[in-house]
Amino acid sequence: MSSRSLISIGLPKDTLSALAQCGYETFQDLEAATAEDLAKELNITNNAAEKIINVVHITPTVPLTQSGAALMNTSCRFPTKIPSIDRLLRGGLLRGHILEVTGVPGSPKETAALGIMTSFVEVDEEVLFVDCQNMVPCAKLKHILSSILTKERPESLALVHYMKIHTMADLMVFIQRLPLVLEAHQKVKLLIIASVSFPFQYPNLTLTSRNALLDTVKQALTKACTFKNLTIVTTSQLATKLLKADGTPGTFDTGAKGIMVPQLGPAYLPSGRTYRVILSRVGPTSGYD
Numbered sequence: 001m002s003s004r005s006l007i008s009i010g011l012p013k014d015t016l017s018a019l020a021q022c023g024y025e026t027f028q029d030l031e032a033a034t035a036e037d038l039a040k041e042l043n044i045t046n047n048a049a050e051k052i053i054n055v056v057h058i059t060p061t062v063p064l065t066q067s068g069a070a071l072m073n074t075s076c077r078f079p080t081k082i083p084s085i086d087r088l089l090r091g092g093l094l095r096g097h098i099l100e101v102t103g104v105p106g107s108p109k110e111t112a113a114l115g116i117m118t119s120f121v122e123v124d125e126e127v128l129f130v131d132c133q134n135m136v137p138c139a140k141l142k143h144i145l146s147s148i149l150t151k152e153r154p155e156s157l158a159l160v161h162y163m164k165i166h167t168m169a170d171l172m173v174f175i176q177r178l179p180l181v182l183e184a185h186q187k188v189k190l191l192i193i194a195s196v197s198f199p200f201q202y203p204n205l206t207l208t209s210r211n212a213l214l215d216t217v218k219q220a221l222t223k224a225c226t227f228k229n230l231t232i233v234t235t236s237q238l239a240t241k242l243l244k245a246d247g248t249p250g251t252f253d254t255g256a257k258g259i260m261v262p263q264l265g266p267a268y269l270p271s272g273r274t275y276r277v278i279l280s281r282v283g284p285t286s287g288y289d
């Protein structure tokens with residue numbers, strides 16, 4: 001844990017003052033603190049204490065000086081091989097960032113993910129591909145890599161690790177074990193989660209449970225990007241949102257129009273590190289953009 005001052009992470013003044021009075025002035029001071037103990041010392045709620053602990057553990061500690069190689073490594077961009085998306089990303093997805101690609105069924109969401117996958121493999125970096133809906137079978141991955149990459153480099157197939165996830169329980173086990181997976185496979189630099197919204201279509205999932213699960217995913221992705229500099233791509237479906245004539249949310253009975261929005265919304269994505277792209281048809285006879 002760093003000796004970086006707590007003042008640098010934008011906590012409220014009264015919180016900083018209370019922390020200082022209890023002897024907490026740097027990240028290192030809070031290394032062994034638990035939310036329960038902190039709540040008692042500061043006389044605050046457990047939820048407020050947990051938020052402080054989470055901010056400290058998630059906030060990246062950036063060294064004051066970095067080597068040229070390190071700076072080049074963090075500024076590297078990986079193209080999707082889809083020109084319109086790469087233009088939006090100014091050449092490609094930055095290392096350590098997240099790209100969410102959503103679209104209606106049939107839109108080339110997985111094509112963008114596979115394009116970034118090939119960009120990583122081309123520079124000999126390993127990829128973990130997680131398929132939540134069997135949209136990209138392992139045989140398809142092998143075919144893509146065989147036809148594009150392995151004519152001169154037969155080792156490329158070994159750079160991609162493939163995993164299937166079938167249920168919400170499987171997804172959450174994977175998310176909770178992600179730090180262990182990355183520790184065991186330290187050469188993995190790109191994580192792709194295809195059809196991440198599919199497990200959330202569980203019929204008995206309450207809104208409260210859904211929000212809690214999305215927050216768990218967000219915390220795991222934030223830590224992976226921050227501490228492991230992992231690049232992440234997710235694909236997701238669009239859902240119909242009904243609006244009244246005045247623009248407020250409506251129902252099937254009161255809605256005046258429907259719009260297409262990403263099915264999971266932004267709740268599972270870290271702010272400041274995420275790009276969100278929605279693929280839509282330019283016209284009735286044209287392709288996607």
